[in-house]
Amino acid sequence: MFYRTAGQFKTTYRDDQALFPIRQDGVLVGIFLILAWAVLPFVASEFAFQTLLIPILIYSLAALGLNVLTGYAGQLSLGTAAFMGVGAYACYKMLTIMPWLDPVIAILLSGFFSAGIGVAFGIPSLRIKGFYLAIATLAAQFFLVWLFEKWAWLYNYNASGAIQVPNLTSVAAGGNYVAGPLASSLTQYYIVLGIVTLLTILTINLTRGTLGRTWKATRDMDFAAELIGINLMRSKLSAFAVSSYIVGVAGALFVFCWRGAAEPNLFDIPLSFSILFIAIIGGLGSILGNYLGAILIVGLPVVLNTVPPALGIPISSALVEHLNLMIVGGLIIFFLIVEPHGLARLWGLARQKLIVWPFPY
Amino acid sequence: MxxxxxxxxxxxxxxxxxxxxxxxxxxxxxxxxxxxxxxxxxxxxxxxxxxxxxxxxxxxxxxxxxxxxxxxxxxxxxxxxxxxxxxxxxxxxxxIARTFQNIALFEGMSVLDNVMTGRLTHMKSGFFSQAIWKGRAEREEIANREIVERVIDFLEIQNIRKTPVAGLSYGLKKRVELARALAAExxxxxxxxxxxxxxxxxxxxxxxxxxxxxxxxxxxxxxxxxxxxxxxxxxxxxxxxxxxxxxxxxxxxxxxxxxxxxxxxxxxxx
Missing domain, CATH: 3.40.50.300 (P-loop containing nucleotide triphosphate hydrolases)
Known part of the structure; x- marks a missing residue:
């Protein structure tokens, strides 16, 4: 009833290839965009910004990057956190060397550094695939984190070995502080939301166009892809480049617009796995899934922390952490068995049901 | 001769x-x-x-x-x-286009996308044009879609064009594979x-x-x-x-x- 598609005729291929061929999809996305841009920022508390809204956006951006590589191009990667680290450190060094650079520009540029590193570590994918490639990207994970620790130039020979984000103003935020202790959560939220929206739109276009089909062909049947005229090297490396760019920008946002400081071990394997979990639970090979997965993974500990006390049940923070691990672990097993395509597929099925409702098919 | x-x-x-x-x-x-x-x-x-x-x-x-x-x-x-x-x-x-003895379709894509993939050798739009879906990329998508639709008509697979390939019968898969090869002209x-x-x-x-x-x-x-x-x-x-x-x-x-x-x-x- 709410999703009736009857009467929506398409008379041109342009209409049929529109972003939202079904009108209700467009309306729904519009509602969420209004919510994210115009409603949430004015009702959210400082706590909500820092524990929910900003991290959800940043994690979903990182998962989006990983999804391009793993979900669309079929190349398994366990080095996401390290590529986020490259973005963060590149941004930090750029702003050290060129203090006049606008931080938003620096964040967008830092992705190119991780894209370069990503392509370099993507070269093994030309020879190996599956688990073996995962191990090769794991090497990137260990090597880069080691580099962040040992190469003192990266953190400006700071005695603590950590990077500390200074106060930075940006033209994009109307001259307000966007990074550092003086920046307000609202400004940071808008910067993150703006970049996430922009990169999401570009990624959607890439994945539904020629390059996206090249990636998907490489994922589904690589030898047939080559015999159809696809240069596998270009296809795989372009996926590594685009994926690492997005992940690198997410890493820069992670440190500059959220954490405010970073030690090398922040970019260790647990972060890689968190992002992989988001992509798997959300749905590999889908854009929507990254947001659903991030809401679940970031939101779950917050819910566990706040809901039981509100109901009068005392719960210790250690128990919350354990519960969180158990539930996330259980969910991953559940999804791998029951719905390997994740939350996005669940929504897809629900949507299909809504379209034909009240009839069963 | x-x-x-x-x-x-x-x-x-x-x-x-x-x-x-x-x-x-x-x-x-x-x-x-x-x-x-x-x-x-x-x-x-x-x-x-x-x-x-x-x-x-x-x-x-x-x-x-x-x-x-x-x-x-x-x-x-x-x-x-x-x-x-x-x-x-x-x-x-x-x-030179070909089909395979054991069907080699892209199982995760729809019939339409599979056949569109056959047109890849004719697609020339650049990365940024594709990313913003304007200009050459958009024109190319529509122009190639028309050619692909002609092939789909020709092979009589219009009714399954948006169906994922994975669920099709063997005979239809063979036909889709032929469509993909034909799309390359x-x-x-x-x-x-x-x-x-x-x-x-x-x-x-x-x-x-x-x-x-x-x-x-x-x-x-x-x-x-x-x-x-x-x-x-x-x-x-x-x-x-x-x-x-x-x-x-x-x-x-x-x-x-x-x-x-x-x-x-x-x-x-x-």
């Missing part, structure tokens, strides 16, 4: 000059000679069949043509020039056992499609097939292989009465 001259088939179709010529191809896998010193040509507009018992080297021959295997000896002439050694994707970009179409595993009706449909492709688009077709009835009906000329060697070459009737071919198929007392 000289290179530039063609011939007229029984049913009155005019066959042009040589498109592709295999010259003394030898392909070895270690100590095994998959193909030994084979030469034959494929002429413009003809349906050329390659037949032979199992293990004769037919699929290897097709893989040599599409650049998947590199022969140790011999040359491949394409459009009157020797073809340098090239990767399979470069061969595809020269206008190839100069030479290679079909590796297009009728394997089909029932009589599906075979008849497929025969009709192959003849129509050849007739309407003038596409040159080289095919491997086991069903002798089909091969004899469809093809203009037949190459017969056995144990990697060529034992016969010519029009179906001539091949059928060739003693060596009869021996290869029916067996002979040694």
């Amino acid at each position: 000289k290179d530039t001259e063609g011939y007229i088939t029984e049913d009155g179709r005019k066959i042009g000059g040589v498109v592709m010529e295999m010259k003394n191809i030898t392909l070895k896998f270690g100590g095994v000679n998959a193909i030994t010193d084979i030469s034959f040509d494929i002429r413009e507009g003809e349906i050329r069949a390659i037949i032979g018992p199992n293990g004769a080297g037919k699929s290897s021959m097709l893989n040599v043509i599409s650049g998947f295997y590199i022969p140790q000896e011999g040359e491949i002439w394409f459009h009157g020039k020797p073809r340098p050694q090239m990767r399979p994707y470069e061969v595809a970009r020269q206008g 190839p100069k030479l179409l290679l079909l590796d056992e297009p009728m394997a595993g089909m029932n009589v009706e599906e075979k008849e449909d497929m025969c009709r499609f192959i003849l129509d492709v050849n007739d309407e688009f003038g596409t040159t077709i080289a095919l491997i097939e086991h069903d002798m009835g089909v091969v004899m009906d469809l093809s203009d000329r037949v190459v017969v292989m056995d144990y990697g060697k060529k034992i016969g070459d010519g029009p179906p009737d001539e091949v059928r009465s060739n003693q060596e071919v009869i021996d290869a198929y029916l067996g002979v007392q040694h």
Whole structure:
């Protein structure tokens, strides 16, 4: 009833290839965009910004990057956190060397550094695939984190070995502080939301166009892809480049617009796995899934922390952490068995049901 | 028959000059000679069949043509020039499309996307144009969609165009694969056992499609097939292989009465 598609005729291929061929999809996305841009920022508390809204956006951006590589191009990667680290450190060094650079520009540029590193570590994918490639990207994970620790130039020979984000103003935020202790959560939220929206739109276009089909062909049947005229090297490396760019920008946002400081071990394997979990639970090979997965993974500990006390049940923070691990672990097993395509597929099925409702098919 | 001259088939179709010529191809896998010193040509507009018992080297021959295997000896002439050694994707970009013996569709994509993927060699828009979905990328998507829709109409798969490939029946998958190859508008179409595993009706449909492709688009077709009835009906000329060697070459009737071919198929007392 709410999703009736009857009467929506398409008379041109342009209409049929529109972003939202079904009108209700467009309306729904519009509602969420209004919510994210115009409603949430004015009702959210400082706590909500820092524990929910900003991290959800940043994690979903990182998962989006990983999804391009793993979900669309079929190349398994366990080095996401390290590529986020490259973005963060590149941004930090750029702003050290060129203090006049606008931080938003620096964040967008830092992705190119991780894209370069990503392509370099993507070269093994030309020879190996599956688990073996995962191990090769794991090497990137260990090597880069080691580099962040040992190469003192990266953190400006700071005695603590950590990077500390200074106060930075940006033209994009109307001259307000966007990074550092003086920046307000609202400004940071808008910067993150703006970049996430922009990169999401570009990624959607890439994945539904020629390059996206090249990636998907490489994922589904690589030898047939080559015999159809696809240069596998270009296809795989372009996926590594685009994926690492997005992940690198997410890493820069992670440190500059959220954490405010970073030690090398922040970019260790647990972060890689968190992002992989988001992509798997959300749905590999889908854009929507990254947001659903991030809401679940970031939101779950917050819910566990706040809901039981509100109901009068005392719960210790250690128990919350354990519960969180158990539930996330259980969910991953559940999804791998029951719905390997994740939350996005669940929504897809629900949507299909809504379209034909009240009839069963 | 000289290179530039063609011939007229029984049913009155005019066959042009040589498109592709295999010259003394030898392909070895270690100590095994998959193909030994084979030469034959494929002429413009003809349906050329390659037949032979199992293990004769037919699929290897097709893989040599599409650049998947590199022969140790011999040359491949394409459009009157020797073809340098090239990767399979470069061969595809020269206008050679193919289907596979075991269906090799992109299972995670819809029928439409699979067929659109066949158009990739014609897509030229740049990265940034694709990212913003404006200008060249958008025009290209729409222009190519029209060509793809013509192929979809032609092969009568309109009703499944948005269906994911993974759930389709075997016969339909074969047809989608043909659509994907046709979408590339190839100069030479290679079909590796297009009728394997089909029932009589599906075979008849497929025969009709192959003849129509050849007739309407003038596409040159080289095919491997086991069903002798089909091969004899469809093809203009037949190459017969056995144990990697060529034992016969010519029009179906001539091949059928060739003693060596009869021996290869029916067996002979040694």
